[in-house]
Amino acid sequence: DIQMTQSPSSLSASVGDRVTITCRASQSISSYLNWYLQKPGKAPKLLIYAASTLQSGVPSRFSGSESGTDFTLTISSLQPEDFGTYYCQQSYSNYLTFGGGTKVDIK
Amino acid sequence: QVQLVQSGAEVKKPGASVKVSCKTSGYTFTSYGVNWVRQAPGQGLEWMGWISGYNDNTNYAQKLQGRVTMTTDTSTSTAYMDLRSLRSDDTAVYYCARSSSSSWLYGMDVWGQGTTVTVSS
Numbered sequence: 001d002i003q004m005t006q007s008p009s010s011l012s013a014s015v016g017d018r019v020t021i022t023c024r025a026s027q028s029i030s031s032y033l034n035w036y037l038q039k040p041g042k043a044p045k046l047l048i049y050a051a052s053t054l055q056s057g058v059p060s061r062f063s064g065s066e067s068g069t070d071f072t073l074t075i076s077s078l079q080p081e082d083f084g085t086y087y088c089q090q091s092y093s094n095y096l097t098f099g100g101g102t103k104v105d106i107k
Numbered sequence: 108q109v110q111l112v113q114s115g116a117e118v119k120k121p122g123a124s125v126k127v128s129c130k131t132s133g134y135t136f137t138s139y140g141v142n143w144v145r146q147a148p149g150q151g152l153e154w155m156g157w158i159s160g161y162n163d164n165t166n167y168a169q170k171l172q173g174r175v176t177m178t179t180d181t182s183t184s185t186a187y188m189d190l191r192s193l194r195s196d197d198t199a200v201y202y203c204a205r206s207s208s209s210s211w212l213y214g215m216d217v218w219g220q221g222t223t224v225t226v227s228s
Contacts, residue, residue, distance in 0.1 A: 001169065032212055034213070034214035034215075036152075036214075038152075043202055043220065044144075045218075046207070046214045046215060046216045049214035050212075050213055050214075055214070055216065085151075087151065089152075089214070091211050094166045094211065095154075095166065095168060096154040096157070096211060097154060098151060098153065099151075101151045
């Protein structure tokens with residue numbers, strides 16, 4: 001299976017901060033990388049698919065980029081409603097895999 | 108609007124089976140696939156498998172091969188996940204999630220509310 005490694009595992013940031021989360025694939029996955037946000041007790045929500053395409057209805061402060069097997073989720077100006085756990089997920093292989101998650105707390 | 112509504116919580120003994128349903132509405136069922144994802148208490152997300160709403164083609168996670176079966180009923184736009192030989196480490200919240208296209212390539216855009224399955228003697 002393709003392994004997805006996220007970093008950091010957790011972070012704490014202030015409202016208005018620029019936040020960056022990284023996801024590294026164990027092999028090439030082209031651009032088949034998706035990002036989700038999960039709030040406690042809720043189902044995950046799709047934010048970005050195909051590495052950089054914003055899902056409909058997702059605020060433009062979220063963006064995604066890629067460089068080889070490294071993928072980045074950026075929140076340009078963190079808002080209070082952005083707390084939760086962020087997951088990356090590869091869909092290159094027909095055996096999908098998620099990263100371990102990055103928990104974001106608001107200071 | 109697009110909705111996925113799952114069946115209720117289950118408590119099972121080790122060695123038993125569980126079948127979770129996912130009733131969909133608001134879209135053409137046969138034009139999309141359905142994924143199943145689970146989350147053990149305090150843990151991350153684990154993909155279990157995918158089934159096509161068009162032709163019942165499936166992909167299962169290798170660690171669950173032989174224990175999991177995913178099916179659909181197009182007459183009711185419902186997907187099902189059957190997990191056999193339950194163990195304590197199968198205790199988790201189980202989610203169904205629509206693929207955002209007919210394949211699994213572009214993420215899971217609509218999710219069910221989750222079904223808690225507890226395996227305990």
